[in-house]
Amino acid sequence: xxxxxxxxxxxxxxxxxxxxxxxxxxxxxxxxxxxxxxxxxxxxxxxxxxxxxxxxxxxxxxxxxxxxxxxxxxxxxxxxxxxxxxxxxxxxxxxxxxxxxxxxxxx
Numbered sequence: 307x308x309x310x311x312x313x314x315x316x317x318x319x320x321x322x323x324x325x326x327x328x329x330x331x332x333x334x335x336x337x338x339x340x341x342x343x344x345x346x347x348x349x350x351x352x353x354x355x356x357x358x359x360x361x362x363x364x365x366x367x368x369x370x371x372x373x374x375x376x377x378x379x380x381x382x383x384x385x386x387x388x389x390x391x392x393x394x395x396x397x398x399x400x401x402x403x404x405x406x407x408x409x410x411x412x413x
Contacts, residue, residue: 349378358385359391 347363354360364380386394406412 345381347381354388354391357387359386359388361386 339411345363348365348366349364352359361384362370362380363382363384366376366378368376368378402412
């Protein structure tokens with residue numbers, strides 16, 4: 307089971323409903339991928355304000371760690387509400403836990 311489905315299952319669990327009340331019907335999600343583009347990133351940075359969390363992704367082509375400055379080519383900036391960022395954090399934590407179960411501990 308992947309990390310998203312675990313979180314989806316947690317969110318779809320019916321809250322405590324009065325006896326005889328029907329659980330709300332969760333809408334089915336249809337992924338529209340017509341405009342989807344894939345990108346590679348080996349660098350990520352995050353910061354936040356009260357209203358949003360900002361994630362920056364890019365590529366570090368500087369392999370010499372002894373140089374005084376590294377140039378990171380930022381390619382994507384994703385802005386999330388704090389609520390969406392927390393859901394993403396939960397999904398990533400579950401995904402990493404599953405990865406480590408399969409392939410071993412990440413240092």
